[in-house]
Amino acid sequence: MTVLPDWLSRLYTVAEYMELGEDENGYTELVEGRLIVSPSPVPDHNFAGFELAVQLKPQLPDELELIQDMDVDLEFAPADQPGSVRRPDLIIVDRKARQRVRHEGGLIRASDVAVVVEIVSPGSKRTDYKTKHLEYADAGIPHYWIVDITEPVSLVECHLAGAFGYQDRAAVTGELITDLPFPISLRLDQLL
Numbered sequence: 001m002t003v004l005p006d007w008l009s010r011l012y013t014v015a016e017y018m019e020l021g022e023d024e025n026g027y028t029e030l031v032e033g034r035l036i037v038s039p040s041p042v043p044d045h046n047f048a049g050f051e052l053a054v055q056l057k058p059q060l061p062d063e064l065e066l067i068q069d070m071d072v073d074l075e076f077a078p079a080d081q082p083g084s085v086r087r088p089d090l091i092i093v094d095r096k097a098r099q100r101v102r103h104e105g106g107l108i109r110a111s112d113v114a115v116v117v118e119i120v121s122p123g124s125k126r127t128d129y130k131t132k133h134l135e136y137a138d139a140g141i142p143h144y145w146i147v148d149i150t151e152p153v154s155l156v157e158c159h160l161a162g163a164f165g166y167q168d169r170a171a172v173t174g175e176l177i178t179d180l181p182f183p184i185s186l187r188l189d190q191l192l
Contacts, residue, residue, distance in 0.1 A: 014085055049089045056090075066091070072085065137160060144166055153191045159180060
């Protein structure tokens, strides 16, 4: 019988998760107190995230800013209970959120996030389209964008539709032009 190491066999609060620090072999997320370890992404994935950030930044309203690869507390549980922390590829947040973290500590909170973006990897397709789709909606994040870098690169815009969770628009290829949550134009074909 194999005995799991303590760090794998227990449930973590968000604060305990933060104390673990960075993993050298990839990154971790916290799902209902359980650690999920994922390998580092492939170069195309990181290139797409950076290029998306470059295109988005000059189009953001003054009150919002963009942060890549950042832990977000989904705020599902009280501080003393097992929590959930996801690390989206990109988030667009209220500018005050980063300042709050700098002065008070803690993590960016789901309630700070206007848009969460996941770039689909071969091993994350179901998680990005199904699991995180439900989690981000439950966390009240108003907009979720799923970017699939399989050619042709596509983006699915999801926005909260009340108690029904996210309402998804059809996948867009080529160029995305939208007014939600702010006027934006993205050249998706430049992400690969």
